[in-house]
């Protein structure tokens with residue numbers, strides 16, 4: 164009765180994916196946590212968590228899965244995978260919230276790309292997992308909502324439930340058995356915003372900014388980054404007009420406002436050229452209309 168799960172684990176391992184047992188009919192790891200560690204066996208030289216204990220070795224897999232009907236976890240980091248996790252809409256979501264599949268479709272359209280064809284599974288809850296091989300020489304972690312509504316990604320520090328595993332609400336199934344293709348460059352770029360912009364968005368610290376101007380910059384960029392599809396253009400223009408008045412007074416530098424807003428606009432899902440055009444014209448408007456007035 165356990166053959167299906169052993170086979171699922173061995174199949175994944177054969178593809179080079181590092182697997183570990185999850186609790187039966189559950190998606191939590193079956194391996195003990197650090198607080199329950201007895202310091203024996205695999206942990207003789209110190210506790211090793213699931214990411215380190217995940218394996219491709221068939222004998223270890225047969226041994227582990229002979230002990231119970233464990234679901235199969237794939238540790239994405241050691242497997243060299245980046246998995247894009249498209250979640251279904253949840254009951255508590257406001258009406259009109261897109262599901263992950265719809266969000267990815269929109270993201271692809273904005274990038275002028277088609278949805279990549281790659282190894283794909285359908286999750287127990289009706290979501291989708293798209294498997295990609297991770298780019299060389301960089302270490303991607305997990306992300307939540309960074310690419311869009313109901314889109315998460317799993318890489319180092321993360322895992323996914325493999326095809327063949329079963330939860331009370333359904334079974335994980337392969338819907339596209341193709342080998343995973345490399346993570347597209349444009350998706351990688353969306354996951355790794357440029358250093359300079361990210362620094363400004365997280366902790367804007369313009370040299371000459373008054374505390375008030377700095378707080379406004381933080382608030383406006385956060386509003387833009389979090390704006391939904393219907394209002395993000397408008398939010399960006401409003402933010403640029405609000406921040407523009409700090410530029411003639413020297414409290415904020417124009418290039419700093421531009422970088423912070425462009426970066427926030429990209430995070431909200433706008434195209435780069437759309438952001439630049441909107442920010443430039445709104446700042447010009449603001450500076451012309453606020454020149455000489457105290458902020």
Ligand SMILES: [Zn+2]
Pocket residue numbers: 195196197199200201202206209210211
């Ligand atoms: Zn341990």
